[in-house]
Amino acid sequence: MTFYNRGAELEELRTAHESPDHEFYVVYGRRRVGKTELLKEFCRERPHLYFLAAQEAEDRQREKFVEQVAAHFDDRVPRIEGWDEAFDYLADQLATEQTIVVIDEFPYLVDENDSLPSYIQSFVDEHLRDTDSMLVLCGSSISTMEPEVLGHESPLYGRRTGQLDVQPFSFRNARDVIAYDLADAIRSYAVTGGTPMYLTLFDYADSLPENIRDHILSPAAILYNEPEFLLRTELRNPARYMSILEAVATGHTTPNEISGATGIDSGPLSKYLQTLRRLRLLDRTVPVTASPKQSKRSRYLVADEFLRFWFRFVEPNRSSIEEAPQIVLDGTIEPGLPDHVATTFEDVCVEATWEAIRQDELGPYADVGRWWYGEDEIDIVGLDPNDDRILFAECKWTSEPVGYGLVESLRAKADRVRWGSDTRDEEFVLFSKSGFVDGLTEDLDDSWSLFSLEELDDLLV
Structure with a gap:
């Protein structure tokens, strides 16, 4: 798979790796979200040991892990009886060389031996802390990663120096x-x-x-x-x-x-x-x-x-x-599909709203989301309690240009939103797939902003 984006995640991993101390990172997120590609990109051109666990018997998993450690450090494969010995062997090798150790699909190992987090706890406490190496545990099973690695009752709780919850791409x-x-x-x-x-x-x-x-x-x-x-x-x-x-x-x-x-x-x-x-x-x-x-x-x-x-x-x-x-x-x-896409368009417009806020095209807002009460709904409402300012926006994925009817409808619904004072500042935004009827822009005052697909394209570059 071609590697795309993930600049912020890469920078966080690079910063951690360049620190003078040991690092223990947890990288998790849903399947197919790009965790493995992120870690491979991070490890590229850095000394690393990458182990991909599989759904196999515990003995075979451990054998493969030890074989990979030995191959990386150009050592003969030792006879290992348990995971505690496997991590002791890894510790001996890390004492001589700074290395990134990635264990991917970690939940497969836990499925075969639920004591594995305890072995890694001992490895971190007794060995990794004394090195400047980096251990990364990665997994796709949220139902395993959160309780067994990140949870309060996990032996590993409090040991990690950072975590990345890898999310799907924004639009x-x-x-x-x-x-x-x-x-x-x-x-x-x-x-x-x-x-x-x-x-x-x-x-x-x-x-x-x-x-x-x-x-x-x-x-x-x-x-x-x-x-x-x-x-x-x-x-x-x-x-x-x-x-x-x-x-x-x-x-x-x-x-x-x-x-x-x-x-x-x-x-x-x-x-x-x-x-x-x-x-x-x-x-x-x-x-x-x-x-x-x-x-x-x-x-x-x-x-x-x-x-x-x-x-x-x-x-x-x-x-x-x-x-x-x-x-x-x-x-x-x-x-x-048009009805299905209309919901996605609202999410895209939320992204655009935040970007317009960052670019000062809209006033600063602390919170942005949907609003509804009874039969009334507004696609996007932004709140700025510090300045008593509120934003109202509608998003239309229709084949016809937006006209005056939507303007009046949004004004009426805005009056029914109970928030802020009676003298609050109000800002209005319309997003439209098919543009706007002639004359609408000129007839609206400065409290209104209109975004067609062309303006959205410029905003989301």
């Missing part, structure tokens, strides 16, 4: 990969999301429908079963979790709606929702003016664009896709 970063114009890039991002492997599977010399057909709707394609495979690596019985994700992807976003769509009672449902949030598969949102801990107006969203696409269009239509994928593409996906 702005994904533009380096997506070789379409802006409108088609947004459509494509609404399908692949920001996971690097998904992005790089598409051939951008082909149209988006062709890529969907070839890389998602083909039963032989990697992405056809990817979400199910992802869930099975984290969960023993994923069926109910899949039904929840499908319900949310198809528009059931409140706990009551999810319960009604899945038949799961509210008690068990809360635990399932909590697990899906912990695995970064669902996000919980509340109105930006509300307290996340106290608000009862929560909504759930599928946390990844590809998963949202797959659970909306692929999972409910698997039987038809097996028989006639082109009919599903033409009759179900293409007609429903």
Whole structure:
């Protein structure tokens, strides 16, 4: 896979490596997000030992690890009986040479021996601290990495000197990969999301429908079963979790709606929702003016664009896709795609709002998010409590230019947002895929900012 972006993550690892002390880093995140490529890029041209664990018996895993340590230090392979001896052997070698030691897919080792974190604790406390080498544990299984490596009850808790939670690319970063114009890039991002492997599977010399057909709707394609495979690596019985994700992807976003769509009672449902949030598969949102801990107006969203696409269009239509994928593409996906992309466009506009704030094109705001109350919704609301200033924005992914009706509608809804004082400063923004009707820009005062795709393109360069 070609390496893209990750400049901030690389710089953090480089800074840690150049420190005069030992370093123990934890790198984790969902599958396919690019952790291995990041570590390979970091290790390139630096002395390093890279060990990729596999789903094998413990004895064979340990043998391979020791063989790799011996090969790196040009030593004969010693006879090793346990992991404690394996790490003692590694410690003897690190005493003579500064080295980056990467253990990738660490959860596979823990699956075979759940005492391994204790052995690494002893290695860090008794040996690594006395060197200027660097140990990196990397893993994709959130359900293993968080409790076994990062959790309070882990033997390794408090030992790490840093951690990287590697996230999917934002739309702005994904533009380096997506070789379409802006409108088609947004459509494509609404399908692949920001996971690097998904992005790089598409051939951008082909149209988006062709890529969907070839890389998602083909039963032989990697992405056809990817979400199910992802869930099975984290969960023993994923069926109910899949039904929840499908319900949310198809528009059931409140706990009551999810319960009604899945038949799961509210008690068990809360635990399932909590697990899906912990695995970064669902996000919980509340109105930006509300307290996340106290608000009862929560909504759930599928946390990844590809998963949202797959659970909306692929999972409910698997039987038809097996028989006639082109009919599903033409009759179900293409007609429903504009509505699906509209949600992604809102997220892209949130990115653009933050960038406009950084570039001083909009006033400074401390918090930006969605707002709703009853039947009223506003796509983006920004809050600056220090200066009693509030931002209201709407995002329209429509084929017609935005006109005066949206201006009046946004003004009316803004009056119903209870936040700040009666004399608060108000700022308004409109984002439009198809531009604006003639004369609208001239008729609005300086409190309004209008962004067409052309302005968005300039902002997100």
